Amino acid sequence: MELGAGMNDRTCIVTRQSGPADRMIRFVADPEGVVMPDLKARLPGRGCWVTAERRHIRAAMEKNLFARALKTGVTVPGSLDETVDSLLVSSLTGMMALARKAGQLVTGAGKVEAAIRSGQAIAVMHAADAAPDGVRKMDQARRAAAASGSPAIASFRLLSADEMSIVMTDGNIIHLAVLAGQAGEGVVKRAKMLDRYRNGAENGHMAGIPAQETETE
Numbered sequence: 001m002e003l004g005a006g007m008n009d010r011t012c013i014v015t016r017q018s019g020p021a022d023r024m025i026r027f028v029a030d031p032e033g034v035v036m037p038d039l040k041a042r043l044p045g046r047g048c049w050v051t052a053e054r055r056h057i058r059a060a061m062e063k064n065l066f067a068r069a070l071k072t073g074v075t076v077p078g079s080l081d082e083t084v085d086s087l088l089v090s091s092l093t094g095m096m097a098l099a100r101k102a103g104q105l106v107t108g109a110g111k112v113e114a115a116i117r118s119g120q121a122i123a124v125m126h127a128a129d130a131a132p133d134g135v136r137k138m139d140q141a142r143r144a145a146a147a148s149g150s151p152a153i154a155s156f157r158l159l160s161a162d163e164m165s166i167v168m169t170d171g172n173i174i175h176l177a178v179l180a181g182q183a184g185e186g187v188v189k190r191a192k193m194l195d196r197y198r199n200g201a202e203n204g205h206m207a208g209i210p211a212q213e214t215e216t217e
Contacts, residue, residue, distance in 0.1 A: 104184035119150035127161035
């Protein structure tokens with residue numbers, strides 16, 4: 001562990017850098033010696049940690065780092081990185097379902113835009129296949145909210161319209177706003193993790209507000 005690292009930090013077997021456990025994914029070998037992700041870090045036995053970005057997991061797979069870290073012969077599934085992605089999606093949609101029940105998700109373009117402009121939204125989620133014009137309109141609202149002094153509102157494009165609609169159970173969902181509250185904050189936490197996993201810490205788009213465009217609001 002690096003000097004000054006926190007007591008709850010873990011060391012990535014790929015980068016050899018320490019970081020908080022919630023920025024990493026733990027892996028273990030099952031009884032048959034197959035490497036599997038342990039997102040909740042609760043499974044028994046020797047484990048190892050990898051920074052929660054797809055590129056690092058691919059590197060661990062390709063360089064045989066799991067066997068070295070777990071100190072045993074293991075089988076690494078060729079789809080391990082896809083399995084992690086699927087588990088992160090399931091974690092996100094599960095928390096979204098809880099936020100929906102708690103009244104901490106808002107749908108409908110007009111209601112979503114109003115939640116953003118009023119500062120009630122802590123994040124906005126667009127379907128990955130959302131039309132650019134609709135996303136641009138919500139970005140305008142995010143800029144307006146920021147200009148009025150509201151905290152920056154995170155923006156994500158992680159799920160398809162079908163995936164979002166299944167969670168919300170009420171038709172075709174293209175945009176939704178996440179409101180403050182325990183479940184809503186859980187949604188944002190999981191969305192950030194999935195965004196970092198897919199896009200990397202440096203390239204993620206989770207919180208950026210686009211530069212001002214020529215527009216009529």
